[in-house]
Each structure stands twice: as structure tokens, then as C-alpha cells.
Amino acid sequence: MKTEAVRIERLTRIYETGGQRVTALAGVDLAFDRGTFTAVMGPSGSGKSTLLQAAAGLDRPTEGQVWVGDVELSKLSETKLTKLRRDRIGFVFQAFNLIGALTVEENILLPLRLAGVQPDRAWLAEVIDRVGLGERLRHRPAALSGGQQQRVAIARALATRPDVIFCDEPTGALDTQTAADVLALLRSVVDDHAQTVVMVTHDPVAASYADRVVVLADGRIRQDMPQPGAERIAEQLAALGRRTRVAQEA
Numbered sequence: 001m002k003t004e005a006v007r008i009e010r011l012t013r014i015y016e017t018g019g020q021r022v023t024a025l026a027g028v029d030l031a032f033d034r035g036t037f038t039a040v041m042g043p044s045g046s047g048k049s050t051l052l053q054a055a056a057g058l059d060r061p062t063e064g065q066v067w068v069g070d071v072e073l074s075k076l077s078e079t080k081l082t083k084l085r086r087d088r089i090g091f092v093f094q095a096f097n098l099i100g101a102l103t104v105e106e107n108i109l110l111p112l113r114l115a116g117v118q119p120d121r122a123w124l125a126e127v128i129d130r131v132g133l134g135e136r137l138r139h140r141p142a143a144l145s146g147g148q149q150q151r152v153a154i155a156r157a158l159a160t161r162p163d164v165i166f167c168d169e170p171t172g173a174l175d176t177q178t179a180a181d182v183l184a185l186l187r188s189v190v191d192d193h194a195q196t197v198v199m200v201t202h203d204p205v206a207a208s209y210a211d212r213v214v215v216l217a218d219g220r221i222r223q224d225m226p227q228p229g230a231e232r233i234a235e236q237l238a239a240l241g242r243r244t245r246v247a248q249e250a
């Protein structure tokens with residue numbers, strides 16, 4: 001099996017709106033190894049969401065390539081891309097994005113139902129046990145706390161045993177303690193189940209749970225740090241902010 005879950009080469013994304021061109025990503029090269037947890041950080045507008053969307057096959061880049069496992073996305077039709085996203089990629093968003101009319105169990109099983117795939121019962125039991133929702137399977141999301149809802153979203157992302165789970169600010173709507181629980185859960189799915197997690201976050205403490213922190217600025221990678229710790233992350237971000245301000249004032 002390839003050691004890389006996702007590879008990105010020379011990824012460029014230029015948005016053109018109302019005659020204006022915005023270069024959101026300017027030739028990014030990046031690979032995420034299987035069984036690793038990476039945080040993607042950077043100032044607002046630095047290209048984090050654009051990177052996540054292109055890597056997840058939600059958006060087509062202007063130039064460059066993305067591989068998920070051994071599949072290169074630009075060669076896929078929309079139908080095949082949709083299937084790849086459903087089968088091989090998990091998503092976790094700040095707003096949980098659960099379906100209110102479905103129970104916890106139905107939400108977790110939804111990606112498998114949509115894919116027409118029989119659940120791997122042993123894997124699902126492991127996932128449900130890991131996220132600690134065994135007692136809540138018949139409840140609706142509205143009856144759960146924010147942290148519990150995010151646990152359901154993580155279980156749903158894990159259900160298909162994807163190549164990679166992309167998280168966009170997964171703790172943005174949670175209090176500090178609940179956020180710490182959710183981050184510990186993401187850490188454990190990487191450590192104990194060899195899953196691959198890529199997480200966009202603004203929070204240096206959240207990023208310190210990752211094995212690696214990649215910092216973007218102006219659509220380029222400015223830092224790629226192995227296990228830097230929250231303090232060093234905060235320092236690097238502050239330095240980047242100072243450099244950006246100096247450049248803007250010059």
C-alpha cells in the first residue's frame with residue numbers, strides 16, 4: 001500500500017470574479033502520509049479552505065494535481081469524483097452538519113447507505129465504541145451537546161474507513177474542554193486506527209495535537225514544522241503576521 005494518503009503537486013487555484021483575479025494557491029506541493037495527523041494553519045485568506053477543498057475533490061484546481069491514494073483526481077468525471085469522495089474521504093466541519101431528522105446511528109450510517117455499501121459491523125462497533133456514543137444511538141442530534149454532535153460527525157467520517165479525514169475548524173464551535181476531548185479523539189483515531197487526519201485550524205493549541213503543522217500565507221507554504229508545540233506555533237503565526245503587516249505598509 002502507498003505510504004501517502006494524499007499527494008498535492010504544484011497546486012494553483014486562481015479565482016476570477018468580476019474581472020478580478022485572486023491567486024488563492026500558488027503552486028503548493030504537499031503530501032500527507034498514512035496514519036498521520038496534520039494541522040493546516042495561516043492567516044485569514046491564506047488559502048487553507050481552498051487547499052482543503054481541492055485536496056478533497058470538492059473544487060477543481062486551476063493547475064496542478066491531487067492524488068488520493070493512487071487515484072489522480074483531475075482525470076475523474078464528476079460522477080467518479082463524487083463516488084471517490086463518498087467512499088474514500090471523510091469530512092468534519094465546524095457546524096457538525098448532521099441531519100436533524102435522523103438518529104445518531106442513521107447519521108453515522110448515512111455515507112454507507114448513500115454508497116450502497118453493506119456496513120462492516122465490526123469496524124462500526126469499534127468506531128461507535130471509540131467515540132463513546134453507544135448509549136446515544138437512538139437519539140436525534142438536537143438532544144446531544146455540541147461535543148457529542150461533533151463525535152457523531154467524526155464517527156460518520158470514519159464509517160467508510162476512508163483514506164483521509166479532512167476537518168475544517170472541527171473545534172471552532174466548542175468550549176475548551178469539549179474541544180480537548182474532540183482533539184484527543186482525532187489523535188486516537190490516528191494512533192490506534194492508523195487513520196489520516198488533515199485539520200484546518202486557527203488555534204495553536206488545537207494544532208499542537210497534530211504530528212505536523214503546515215502554515216500557509218498568500219497561497220504558499222511558509223512553514224512545515226514537525227510537532228512544534230502550541231507556543232512555537234503561536235510565535236511563528238505572530239512573526240508571520242508582523243512580516244505581512246510590514247510588507248503591506250511598505
Ligand SMILES: Nc1ncnc2c1ncn2[C@@H]1O[C@H](COP(=O)(O)OP(=O)(O)OP(=O)(O)O)[C@@H](O)[C@H]1O
Binds near residue numbers: 016017023024042048
Ligand atoms: N469562491 C471564491 N471566489 C473568489 N475568491 C475566493 C473564493 N474563495 C476564496 N477566495 C479568495 O481566495 C483567497 C483564499 O481564500 P480561502 O478561503 O482559501 O482562505 P482561508 O485561509 O481558508 O481563510 P479563512 O481563515 O478566513 O477561512 C482569499 O483571498 C479569498 O478571498
